[in-house]
Amino acid sequence: MSDMKDKFEEVKDDVHEKADNAKIKLDKTVEDVKEYAHDAGEEMKHTGEAAKEKFSEVKDQVKSGFDQTVSDVMEVTADDKNKAVIMHVLAIFFSFIPSLIFYFALADTSEFLKEEAKNDLNFQITLLIAYFVAGILWIVLIGVFLTFALGICGLVFEILALVKAKDGEHYKFPFSLKLIK
Known part of the structure; x- marks a missing residue:
């Protein structure tokens, strides 16, 4: 019986070790995902600001060209x-x-x-x-x-x-x- 008990303890330790390794890997993966999400968020923020600036630029161009555009469009x-x-x-x-x-x-x-x-x-x-x-x-x-x-x-x-x-x-x-x- 002691043999089984030792085997059981050995399997139990092995499972705990694998669980600990899996937890470490999972924590690292979670940290990687958080870092990626943060980087993606920052990139989106910069892209959004660039798009906002571009929109403002296009809006100004449209506004400045409106006088001539009106006469071009209307008869x-x-x-x-x-x-x-x-x-x-x-x-x-x-x-x-x-x-x-x-x-x-x-x-x-x-x-x-x-x-x-x-x-x-x-x-x-x-x-x-x-x-x-x-x-x-x-x-x-x-x-x-x-x-x-x-x-x-x-x-x-x-x-x-x-x-x-x-x-x-x-x-x-x-x-x-x-x-x-």
């Missing part, structure tokens, strides 16, 4: 082009008033006219603010030159916008504040 009638040209000519003489009238009166009839009037209205309001600052600077005489330069710039930019409108395209006025969106 602009000759009547709309003529109205936009008239608005730009009147804006040379009457500042923001024609753009304001066109924005509220004809915006419902044409998306092209609405966008064109909005861009011109933003430019004319920006120009009006610049004239106000130039008027204050008349005290130090630089305002005289600034007023003259603003008048020339306003005329040139309106003529450029007029030419683009004649072709059914939008003109992006430089230095124009985006007050009306």
Whole structure:
């Protein structure tokens, strides 16, 4: 009986040893999985941030190219082009008033006219603010030159916008504040 008991103890010790070895291997595997999951999580985090940055970049590109895209997609009638040209000519003489009238009166009839009037209205309001600052600077005489330069710039930019409108395209006025969106 003692032989069996010894054999039983030997098998029992062997099972315990194998169980301990299996536990060690399992613990190592669990640690490896945790490490892999952590690394994968970090990689996903970086990938997510990169995707977020790329999305933001694409969004900005779409937003900046929207003015031209709108005119490419929509069909602009000759009547709309003529109205936009008239608005730009009147804006040379009457500042923001024609753009304001066109924005509220004809915006419902044409998306092209609405966008064109909005861009011109933003430019004319920006120009009006610049004239106000130039008027204050008349005290130090630089305002005289600034007023003259603003008048020339306003005329040139309106003529450029007029030419683009004649072709059914939008003109992006430089230095124009985006007050009306």
